[in-house]
Amino acid sequence: MDKAKELELKKIATEIRKSIIIQTAEAGSGHPGGSLSGVEILTYLYFVEMNVDPKNPKDPDRDRFVLSKGHASPLLYAVLAEKGFISKEELKGFRQIYSSLQGHPDMKKVPGVEMSTGSLGQGLSVANGMALAAKLDKKDYRVYVLLGDGEIQEGQIWEAAMTAAHYKLDNLTAFLDHNGLQIDGKITEVMSPEPVDEKFRAFGWHVIKIDGHDFNQIEKAVNEAKTIKGKPTIIIAETVKGKGVSFMENEVGWHGTAPNKEQAQKALEELQKQLESLEVQG
Amino acid sequence: MAKIATREAYGQALAEFGEVYKDIVVLDADLSKSTRTEIFKKKFPDRFFNIGIAEQDLMATAAGLATCGKIPFASTFAVFAAGRAYDQVRNSIGYPHLNVKIGASHAGVSIGEDGASHQMLEDIALMRVIPGMVVLSPSDAASTYECVRLAIEHEGPVYIRLGRLGVEEIYKKGELKLELGKGIVLQKGTDVGILATGLMVHEAIKAAKMLQEEGISVYLVDMPCVKPLDVDLILDVAKATGCIVTAEEHNILGGFGSAVSEVLIQNYPVPVKMVGVNDEFGRSGKPEDVLKYYKLTAEEIVNKAKEVMKMKR
Numbered sequence: 001m002d003k004a005k006e007l008e009l010k011k012i013a014t015e016i017r018k019s020i021i022i023q024t025a026e027a028g029s030g031h032p033g034g035s036l037s038g039v040e041i042l043t044y045l046y047f048v049e050m051n052v053d054p055k056n057p058k059d060p061d062r063d064r065f066v067l068s069k070g071h072a073s074p075l076l077y078a079v080l081a082e083k084g085f086i087s088k089e090e091l092k093g094f095r096q097i098y099s100s101l102q103g104h105p106d107m108k109k110v111p112g113v114e115m116s117t118g119s120l121g122q123g124l125s126v127a128n129g130m131a132l133a134a135k136l137d138k139k140d141y142r143v144y145v146l147l148g149d150g151e152i153q154e155g156q157i158w159e160a161a162m163t164a165a166h167y168k169l170d171n172l173t174a175f176l177d178h179n180g181l182q183i184d185g186k187i188t189e190v191m192s193p194e195p196v197d198e199k200f201r202a203f204g205w206h207v208i209k210i211d212g213h214d215f216n217q218i219e220k221a222v223n224e225a226k227t228i229k230g231k232p233t234i235i236i237a238e239t240v241k242g243k244g245v246s247f248m249e250n251e252v253g254w255h256g257t258a259p260n261k262e263q264a265q266k267a268l269e270e271l272q273k274q275l276e277s278l279e280v281q282g
Numbered sequence: 283m284a285k286i287a288t289r290e291a292y293g294q295a296l297a298e299f300g301e302v303y304k305d306i307v308v309l310d311a312d313l314s315k316s317t318r319t320e321i322f323k324k325k326f327p328d329r330f331f332n333i334g335i336a337e338q339d340l341m342a343t344a345a346g347l348a349t350c351g352k353i354p355f356a357s358t359f360a361v362f363a364a365g366r367a368y369d370q371v372r373n374s375i376g377y378p379h380l381n382v383k384i385g386a387s388h389a390g391v392s393i394g395e396d397g398a399s400h401q402m403l404e405d406i407a408l409m410r411v412i413p414g415m416v417v418l419s420p421s422d423a424a425s426t427y428e429c430v431r432l433a434i435e436h437e438g439p440v441y442i443r444l445g446r447l448g449v450e451e452i453y454k455k456g457e458l459k460l461e462l463g464k465g466i467v468l469q470k471g472t473d474v475g476i477l478a479t480g481l482m483v484h485e486a487i488k489a490a491k492m493l494q495e496e497g498i499s500v501y502l503v504d505m506p507c508v509k510p511l512d513v514d515l516i517l518d519v520a521k522a523t524g525c526i527v528t529a530e531e532h533n534i535l536g537g538f539g540s541a542v543s544e545v546l547i548q549n550y551p552v553p554v555k556m557v558g559v560n561d562e563f564g565r566s567g568k569p570e571d572v573l574k575y576y577k578l579t580a581e582e583i584v585n586k587a588k589e590v591m592k593m594k595r
Contacts, residue, residue, distance in 0.1 A: 060351070107349075107378050115349060116378040119369055122342045126374060129346020129354075132331065136307070136352070156370070159339035167331070 001216050005048075007282050009215050012082060013043045014275045017244045018268055019078035019091060025264035027095035030103070033254035035075035037179040037212070037239040038146055042079045044218045045144055054084040057111040063141050064130045066115045068123020069148035069177065070104040071256070076113065077101055085112030121154025123147065124174060128164050131172040131232075142226070143172045150182030153191050158203070164232040165204030172232040173225040177212065179241035181252045200234045212237025245270055285448030288480075289387040291423035292444050293318025295430035296355055296385075297325045303434055307347055309333055311340045311358040316446075317387045319357045337362040341370035341382070348380040353434060360386035360443060364405035375439045376412040383433045387444040390531035391559065391576055392481055394446075394569035401564030401572075407536025409441040410509045416462065417509040419443040419530075419538070421483035424453035425506050428460035432507075436462055443508075445481050445531075447569050452483065452504070465512040471499035474587045475519035475526040479505045479538045482529035482557065482578060489529075489583035498587070508538050516545050520552045525590040527555050529583050531573075534558035553593035555586035 016039050024030035042065075046052065050063040067076045074094060081088045086101075093099030100109035104118030115126050127145040134141055151157065164172055176196060184190045193199070197207045206228045210217040218237070225233035241255070242248030245267040248259075259267055300306050300322055307329045314320040314332065323330040333340040337358055344354035356363070363386040364371070375382045391401045410417050416436060420426040426444065433440040460466070465477070469490065478486035483504045490500040501519045505512065520526060526546070528539035539556035546552055559576050566572075573579065 064349075066346075115346070116373070119373040122338075122345075122370055122374050125339045125342030125370075126346035126349070128339075129343040129348070130350055131346075132343070133347050133350030133352055136329070137350070156336075156338040156342070159334075159336035160343070162336070163333055163339055163343060166334075 001219050006215050007278060009043055009047060011275060011278050012047055013039045014244070014271055014278065016043060016075065016078040016082060018271045019081065020074040021245070021259060021264050021267045021271070023074040023077065023091050023094040024258040025261065026092050027258060029095055029258050030074050031071040031256050032074065032259065033181070033241040033248060034069060034148060034177065034179065035072045036243045036245065036248065037241045038072055038075050038177045039243065040213045040215060040218060041146060041175050041177065041237055042075055044215055044222070046079050046083050048219065049222055050144065051141070052112070054112065057085060061139060061141055064114045064143045066123045066127045066143070066145040067105055067117055068145050069120065069151050070117030073103065073105050076105055080110065080112040086110060120148070120151045121156040124157055124160035125163070127172055127174070128160055128167070128169060131169040132167060134171050145174045147174055147176050149176055149178045149180065149193065149196070150187050152176070152193050152196065161200065161203040161205065168230045169232045170229050173222065174232065174234045176234055176236045177239055178236050179239045181241045181250070181255065183255050185252055197236055204231055206231050206233040207236065208233065209236045210238070212239035213243060244274065283450055285450055286423040287446055287448045288420050288423065288426045288444040289316070289318050289446060291426035292385055292387065292430060292442065293321035295427045296322040299430060299434055300326050300329065303353060305351060305353045306355065306434070307331065307352045308355045308357060309340055309344050311335055311337050311362065313358055317357040317385060319385070337367040338370045341367040342374040344382045345374040345378070345380050348382045353381055353383065355383045355385050357385035357387070359400060360389035360402035360405045361400055364402060364408045364441070368408060372412055376415050379414050379438050381437055382439050384441045385444065386441060388446045389443045390445060390481060391564040391572045391578070392445055392447040392531060392569045394572055395566050397566035398563040403533045403559050403564060404536070405443060406508055406530070406532050406538055410541060414438055415509065416440040417443070418506055419480040419508050420506045421480055421504050422449055422452040424451060424455040424458045425460065427455055428458055429506055432460055432462050443480060447481065449481060449484055452487070460506060463507050463510040463512055465507065465515045466504040467515070468502040468504055469500065470522065471501040472522055473499040474591050475501040475503070475523040476529065476583060476587065477503045477505055477516065477519065477526060477542055478529040479508055481531045485578065485580040486529050486583055488580035489587065492580060492584050493587055505538065508541060511541055511545060513545050516542055517550050520546055520550045524594045525553045527557060527583055527586045527590055529557040531578055532558050533561055535561055553590050555590040557583050557586050
């Protein structure tokens with residue numbers, strides 16, 4: 001990836017981080033921590049990789065994205081607004097009555113949302129269904145899904161992992177947002193799913209491990225996944241929960257708590273500084 | 283006359299409609315021999331997916347296929363479809379109102395020997411409270427065929443309740459034409475109304491004959507469509523007879539009888555007696571013996587009809 005492109009993506013990612021803070025602060029609820037950890041992954045998918053068009057959101061040939069960890073809705077909404085599926089003005093209504101931006105994404109209410117999610121563990125199965133449909137229709141669109149690392153404690157994930165390998169869904173790429181924390185604490189202390197790489201490999205997947213905040217590594221992994229034939233790929237992305245906001249990073253308390261006005265102000269100032277330093281580089 | 287189970291008719295109907303509707307795909311969870319989706323699988327192997335013993339994955343995979351324009355029929359036993367995968371049916375199919383059809387076989391106690399763990403008596407209650415979910419409960423082969431047709435033609439989630447036991451034919455295939463939300467009037471009468479669904483329609487027909495031999499006039503209705511209910515017809519029966527017996531192979535709590543009562547109590551209250559399983563789990567035994575044990579019989583419908591007639595005011 002050339003430097004200019006990377007810089008541009010970093011700026012978009014920082015804008016998205018600001019939006020996550022604003023949405024959750026306005027709503028007084030929501031999940032900032034796990035939204036902030038997945039920012040680079042979604043930024044790369046929506047602004048480099050995926051064939052999606054806000055003017056034609058139902059194009060049958062479009063690539064699909066499923067946010068299996070549906071509580072990271074502020075992240076998805078921010079990306080969809082940045083991409084032009086919804087207006088930035090709408091983001092202020094997040095989680096509020098009469099808004100289409102439900103606490104967890106609703107595909108019937110928001111253009112660009114491919115699946116209603118929220119109950120953990122179901123998104124990988126849904127993505128499998130989309131990938132099977134592509135194979136049936138001999139279409140070459142690809143399906144992406146973002147899983148939480150706590151989420152993979154759900155048994156259905158492993159049912160779906162079997163199905164994806166059994167049906168050789170090489171048009172499916174899963175990302176694991178491996179930030180190491182869930183509501184009650186460290187995932188390794190609550191209910192360890194480790195070693196996740198060996199588990200997915202044993203289930204018949206191609207496994208790639210990357211730094212989930214590094215656009216170059218994300219790009220390399222996504223491209224590698226496209227070359228793998230006969231099996232699905234999981235990209236285990238090492239991330240930091242709360243990434244980008246100093247007092248939120250690696251703090252389990254920021255899983256499902258919104259920042260108050262002061263905290264939001266502080267977070268936005270930090271992010272603004274990051275943006276300004278990127279501007280200087282650019 | 284040869285008896286045909288509604289699950290058998292389901293498998294045949296899928297294979298038949300599969301010719302016309304190329305978007306139909308069928309999914310099963312290692313029960314294709316029992317749900318009879320095997321018939322479809324043999325004809326359209328590319329459009330059949332065995333998901334293995336994984337009902338949660340079955341339902342959500344069907345949801346994903348539906349988002350891409352397919353008409354998935356997710357098939358397994360009722361106890362797993364409505365029970366084990368309830369959250370997936372609710373959140374991944376019901377809430378986004380996806381075009382998934384759930385073929386739920388082996389409902390009720392009439393599956394017999396497998397006993398309570400496999401006898402689904404709560405599925406009507408569970409499915410009908412999911413907003414937007416259509417619930418169909420055919421009584422014979424022809425009405426099953428029609429329910430599959432309705433499911434295909436309706437855009438949205440549909441639950442089709444099917445039985446394991448062979449049943450006699452009530453209707454001739456090709457002559458019966460079902461409409462979504464409409465009941466089938468088998469005969470009109472003035473003394474008591476009998477509304478039955480699924481397997482119990484057969485017992486209701488026998489019960490109506492027994493009552494008629496005693497000079498009691500019966501308004502007899504088959505209700506394959508549990509949701510949406512035929513409100514107009516229910517009220518017509520209530521007005522004509524002043525009392526109603528419902529019959530279902532289901533827990534009387536929250537099931538078909540409860541649904542009928544909800545309509546009556548809000549529009550035209552008349553006394554109702556319900557024939558069904560009285561808030562109990564099932565038990566093992568020969569299907570006929572189990573049905574008798576739980577009084578899912580024509581005789582019980584007759585008893586309840588006589589009781590409810592005395593409650594008329």
